[in-house]
Amino acid sequence: MRRTMDYGKKVKIILVDDNYEHLLGIKELINIETNFDVIATAANANIAINLVKKYQPDIVLMDINMPEKDGLTAISEMERLNLDTKIIALTGYDDPDLIFRAMKIGAKGYILKTMASAQLIYAIEEIMQGKIYLPSGLSSRFFEYFQKTFKEETNNTTSQENLLQFLTQREEEVLELLTQGVTYKGVAQKLFISETTVKTHVNNIFQKLQVNDRTQAVLYAINNGFMNRKKLKIAI
Amino acid sequence: MRRTMDYGKKVKIILVDDNYEHLLGIKELINIETNFDVIATAANANIAINLVKKYQPDIVLMDINMPEKDGLTAISEMERLNLDTKIIALTGYDDPDLIFRAMKIGAKGYILKTMASAQLIYAIEEIMQGKIYLPSGLSSRFFEYFQKTFKEETNNTTSQENLLQFLTQREEEVLELLTQGVTYKGVAQKLFISETTVKTHVNNIFQKLQVNDRTQAVLYAINNGFMNRKKLKIAI
DNA sequence: TTAAATATCAATCTTAAGGTTTAGACAAAA
DNA sequence: TTTTGTCTAAACCTTAAGATTGATATTTAA
Numbered sequence: 001m002r003r004t005m006d007y008g009k010k011v012k013i014i015l016v017d018d019n020y021e022h023l024l025g026i027k028e029l030i031n032i033e034t035n036f037d038v039i040a041t042a043a044n045a046n047i048a049i050n051l052v053k054k055y056q057p058d059i060v061l062m063d064i065n066m067p068e069k070d071g072l073t074a075i076s077e078m079e080r081l082n083l084d085t086k087i088i089a090l091t092g093y094d095d096p097d098l099i100f101r102a103m104k105i106g107a108k109g110y111i112l113k114t115m116a117s118a119q120l121i122y123a124i125e126e127i128m129q130g131k132i133y134l135p136s137g138l139s140s141r142f143f144e145y146f147q148k149t150f151k152e153e154t155n156n157t158t159s160q161e162n163l164l165q166f167l168t169q170r171e172e173e174v175l176e177l178l179t180q181g182v183t184y185k186g187v188a189q190k191l192f193i194s195e196t197t198v199k200t201h202v203n204n205i206f207q208k209l210q211v212n213d214r215t216q217a218v219l220y221a222i223n224n225g226f227m228n229r230k231k232l233k234i235a236i
Numbered sequence: 237m238r239r240t241m242d243y244g245k246k247v248k249i250i251l252v253d254d255n256y257e258h259l260l261g262i263k264e265l266i267n268i269e270t271n272f273d274v275i276a277t278a279a280n281a282n283i284a285i286n287l288v289k290k291y292q293p294d295i296v297l298m299d300i301n302m303p304e305k306d307g308l309t310a311i312s313e314m315e316r317l318n319l320d321t322k323i324i325a326l327t328g329y330d331d332p333d334l335i336f337r338a339m340k341i342g343a344k345g346y347i348l349k350t351m352a353s354a355q356l357i358y359a360i361e362e363i364m365q366g367k368i369y370l371p372s373g374l375s376s377r378f379f380e381y382f383q384k385t386f387k388e389e390t391n392n393t394t395s396q397e398n399l400l401q402f403l404t405q406r407e408e409e410v411l412e413l414l415t416q417g418v419t420y421k422g423v424a425q426k427l428f429i430s431e432t433t434v435k436t437h438v439n440n441i442f443q444k445l446q447v448n449d450r451t452q453a454v455l456y457a458i459n460n461g462f463m464n465r466k467k468l469k470i471a472i
Numbered sequence: 473t474t475a476a477a478t479a480t481c482a483a484t485c486t487t488a489a490g491g492t493t494t495a496g497a498c499a500a501a502a
Numbered sequence: 503t504t505t506t507g508t509c510t511a512a513a514c515c516t517t518a519a520g521a522t523t524g525a526t527a528t529t530t531a532a
Contacts, residue, residue, distance in 0.1 A: 079387075103379060103382065103383065104382075104383075104386050105386070106383055106386075106387065131376045132375075132376050132379040132380060132383075133376075134375070134379070136372075139368075139370070139375055140367045140368050143339060143368040143370070144368060146339065146340075147339065147340075147342055147368075150340050150341070150342075151315075151342065168477085168478065168479085169478095170478075170479065170480095171478095178451070179455070180455070181447070181448075181449065181451045181452035181455050183449075183518070183519090184518070184519070185518085193479085193480070193481085194480075194481055194482085195481095196480090196481055196482060196483085197479075197480050197481055199519080199520075199521090200479085200480080200481080201479085201480095202519085202520080203520070203521070203522090206520080206521095211417070212417075212520085213417065213419075213488085213519075213520075214451055214519080214520090215414070215417045215450055215451050215454055216417035218451055218454065218455065219415070219416070219417050219454065222458060404507085404508065404509085405508090406508075406509065406510095407508095419488070419489090420488070420489075421488090429509085429510070429511085430510075430511055430512085431511095432510090432511055432512060432513085433509075433510050433511055433512095435489080435490075435491090436509085436510075436511075437509085437510095438489090438490080439490070439491070439492090442490080442491095448490085449489075449490075449518085450489080450490090473532100474531105474532085475530100475531085475532075476529100476530080476531075476532090477528100477529080477530075477531090478527100478528080478529075478530090479526100479527085479528080479529095480525100480526080480527075480528095481524105481525085481526085482523105482524090482525085483522100483523090483524090484521100484522085484523090485520100485521080485522080486519100486520085486521080486522105487518105487519080487520075487521095488517105488518085488519065488520080489516100489517080489518065489519075490515100490516085490517075490518080491514100491515080491516080491517095492513100492514085492515085492516105493512100493513090493514090494511100494512085494513090495510100495511080495512090496509105496510080496511085497508100497509085497510075497511105498507100498508085498509085498510100499506100499507090499508085499509105500505100500506085500507085500508100501504100501505080501506075501507095502503095502504085502505075502506090
């Protein structure tokens with residue numbers, strides 16, 4: 001068994017859980033560790049957010065199954081404070097969608113309540129070292145969900161061949177400007193060509209993409225991965 | 237130490253690596269395992285794809301740092317075949333962007349060449365059980381990158397207030413049709429109102445979103461989460 | 473070396489898009 | 503009750519967008 005580490009000061013922890021019994025249970029559990037210190041507890045998300053603002057703890061252990069304001073929203077709001085506080089999601093369910101959303105908004109870890117207490121301690125230690133901790137079982141579920149989501153997207157785009165491949169370089173440049181809402185005149189100025197030339201290119205683009213106007217062309221481009229081919233772009 | 241498992245039949249494996257020495261090394265390593273069988277090897281991606289089509293192996297170990305067609309593209313193409321073949325990316329670098337892209341397109345595992353041979357065997361076993369395997373170090377890097385990407389997105393959208401909130405219900409309906417590339421006439425027909433009414437709505441939308449034309453309005457809508465507020469939408 | 477693809481531009485035309493003003497009907501709130 | 507917001511609509515106008523034809527220079531591949 002690995003021993004808890006020493007970080008100079010005690011690790012300041014805030015617990016958030018609407019179940020009082022459970023709250024006490026975790027608190028005792030953590031306080032066994034000599035260098036962990038539960039400095040505050042909260043029974044709902046709004047109080048928790050205020051406590052985090054006030055104490056700026058190292059760790060927040062957040063039950064994400066709470067009434068009123070749900071835990072995920074609370075995590076979002078805490079993350080938006082841009083503190084050094086690291087948030088660990090705590091829940092009874094290993095729902096991959098929940099895991100995905102928690103990690104998406106910035107949780108540094110995700111622990112099931114049914115997991116052994118040793119795992120919770122271990123997670124805190126890992127996360128205090130700047131790592132992100134997902135138990136391997138949950139990690140696997142996360143990835144399945146992650147890939148499924150992407151596959152659905154990919155299937156939509158590759159079910160029929162991607163017409164973008166038929167565009168010439170120049171046409172791609174023009175389309176890129178269209179996807180930024182630039183007018184004919186604007187495109188002409190930016191590419192140092194005449195407006196009529198731009199129109200010619202745009203018409204060719206329409207034909208190749210089998211659309212009727214620029215809005216549809218832009219939509220086609222977006223839906224078929226014209227932009228951010230390398231870089232990921234995510235609309236929440 | 238855990239022993240290799242028995243799957244009834246031998247696990248059929250294809251190796252892809254442009255470095256012949258390394259190819260042989262891995263082959264010998266794997267053939268030590270009595271229930272693993274390297275049925276073919278390839279030195280470039282195109283040959284690999286054909287071999288996969290022909291033999292439909294259980295596992296493909298793919299070096300993703302190859303000249304000509306790169307490994308990631310090859311993985312994409314193999315995934316598109318919709319076989320039961322599980323692909324493991326193999327590379328010398330732990331570049332988080334590479335890891336992310338490999339997992340995105342469907343790799344079931346990602347292993348560094350510098351890792352111990354036992355880990356490779358373990359990865360294959362885990363993946364053969366339907367799991368996804370990322371060594372914890374790489375997993376951590378993946379999540380950092382994942383969260384960074386989302387955070388940038390979130391910052392972009394919440395840095396200034398979302399003007400979409402000022403739209404009325406009717407205006408939202410109109411905007412939704414605009415984001416589908418529908419013309420004034422089309423909107424009028426779909427909403428059973430006159431074309432001039434549509435124009436009024438559209439003009440109001442432009443003012444509220446502070447844009448000049450429908451393309452910009454559509455782009456604003458997409459970038460600010462007008463659609464898919466709940467469901468995740470990913471543009472590759 | 474031809475043919476094909478690409479990039480450039482003009483002229484002309486039609487239509488869709490966008491701007492502005494005004495106004496009636498209706499419901500909800502003050 | 504009056505005001506406010508919303509939805510509806512017309513009339514008028516300007517400009518941007520899109521379609522079509524034809525033409526030239528350049529590059530690339532057959």
